[in-house]
Amino acid sequence: MRACVVTDFAAPLTIGEVPIPQPGPDQVLVRVEASGLCHTDIHAARGDWPVKPSLPFIPGHEGVGIVERLGRGVTEVAVGDRVAMPWLGYSCGTCEYCVSGRETLCESQRNTGYGIDGGHAEFAVAYARHVVKVPEGVSPFDAAPLTCAGVTTYKAIKVAGVRPTERVAIFGIGGLGHLAQQYAQIFGGDAIAVDVTEEKLSLARKLGAAHTINAARTDPVAAIHALGGADVAVVLAASPTVLEQAHASLRRGGRLVLVSLPKDNIMRLPVFETVLGGLTIIGSIVGTRADLAEVFALHAAGRTTVQYEIRDLDEINDAIEEVLASTVTARIVFRL
Ligand SMILES: NC(=O)c1ccc[n+]([C@@H]2O[C@H](COP(=O)([O-])OP(=O)(O)OC[C@H]3O[C@@H](n4cnc5c(N)ncnc54)[C@H](O)[C@@H]3O)[C@@H](O)[C@H]2O)c1
Numbered sequence: 001m002r003a004c005v006v007t008d009f010a011a012p013l014t015i016g017e018v019p020i021p022q023p024g025p026d027q028v029l030v031r032v033e034a035s036g037l038c039h040t041d042i043h044a045a046r047g048d049w050p051v052k053p054s055l056p057f058i059p060g061h062e063g064v065g066i067v068e069r070l071g072r073g074v075t076e077v078a079v080g081d082r083v084a085m086p087w088l089g090y091s092c093g094t095c096e097y098c099v100s101g102r103e104t105l106c107e108s109q110r111n112t113g114y115g116i117d118g119g120h121a122e123f124a125v126a127y128a129r130h131v132v133k134v135p136e137g138v139s140p141f142d143a144a145p146l147t148c149a150g151v152t153t154y155k156a157i158k159v160a161g162v163r164p165t166e167r168v169a170i171f172g173i174g175g176l177g178h179l180a181q182q183y184a185q186i187f188g189g190d191a192i193a194v195d196v197t198e199e200k201l202s203l204a205r206k207l208g209a210a211h212t213i214n215a216a217r218t219d220p221v222a223a224i225h226a227l228g229g230a231d232v233a234v235v236l237a238a239s240p241t242v243l244e245q246a247h248a249s250l251r252r253g254g255r256l257v258l259v260s261l262p263k264d265n266i267m268r269l270p271v272f273e274t275v276l277g278g279l280t281i282i283g284s285i286v287g288t289r290a291d292l293a294e295v296f297a298l299h300a301a302g303r304t305t306v307q308y309e310i311r312d313l314d315e316i317n318d319a320i321e322e323v324l325a326s327t328v329t330a331r332i333v334f335r336l
């Protein structure tokens, strides 16, 4: 099969032929139709984070496709089902986190496109318990970005507890951000979209943003305080500077939700303003299978719009450069 393989954190990704993987017990073989390029794939391919994937590996955790074969004991899905293969590729099911609906915190978890070969390939093997069925009527190209960008930001808005009329500042209107904005609005909030290009802000306006701020031209902290300050700020740009701006943009009682994972792995936190402002700081990691089912249901009901550009897998290295240069409207999805 044709697959994208990371062989070296310092080298471009390679596209080549590798054997089709075989599903073991409790696993399924999926023929991938569409696979979204998350910024996390770039961090993974470059070894940006403290825990690195072992080489070589196939990235991609927004893979969507058709179940082609079942391993021994699989009852959860059938051959022919369309499924999504999210970042949470395996969790133990029995630890205190798993049994209390917090499977994304499982310490035995394995991650698709990181510890388990992922979706940037013609076929992928996944644990049947951890794939999520894509509802009838949702295209694989819409489903792919929802599988990480969607579920992650849906969860981030949920943990922030966004309430009607609250001002929700979204820092970074990329793959994650354009969906975060829509979930903030679905929960009743007014979105303030912050990014560094006019194309991203024009998409945000099209999707209903109450305000847009170009951080390349205007100080977003002053601009958000001129609107009264943010009740919630969600950080989706992988930069410590943006983390600090998001914190500074909050009004008293505000909540800061950390989602992006900058290589630098550090933010300066002003203690005085945090204490006196009664601020809450929340870390949010992807979402559960149940969250993803809700994300798909919202989309099937016509409540969200997924913005994507389709590319061939051979173009992945150029696609990565485009994401890093902020020239992609929202998400790139590979057609397999
Ligand atoms: N916590 C999680 O569960 C989780 C899940 C998925 C992705 N992530 C992380 O979230 C981050 C975003 O992922 P993505 O796929 O949406 O990336 P992306 O590249 O599509 O989006 C990032 C956006 O930030 C914008 N940006 C850049 N500099 C900015 C600035 N100074 N101010 C405001 N905006 C700025 C970019 O123009 C772009 O639109 C990555 O670090 C990724 O690893 C985290």
Ligand SMILES: [Zn+2]
Pocket: 038, 039, 040, 041, 061, 087, 148, 149
């Ligand atoms: Zn992702």
Ligand SMILES: [Zn+2]
Pocket: 091, 092, 093, 094, 095, 096, 097, 098, 103, 106, 107, 108
């Ligand atoms: Zn567990």
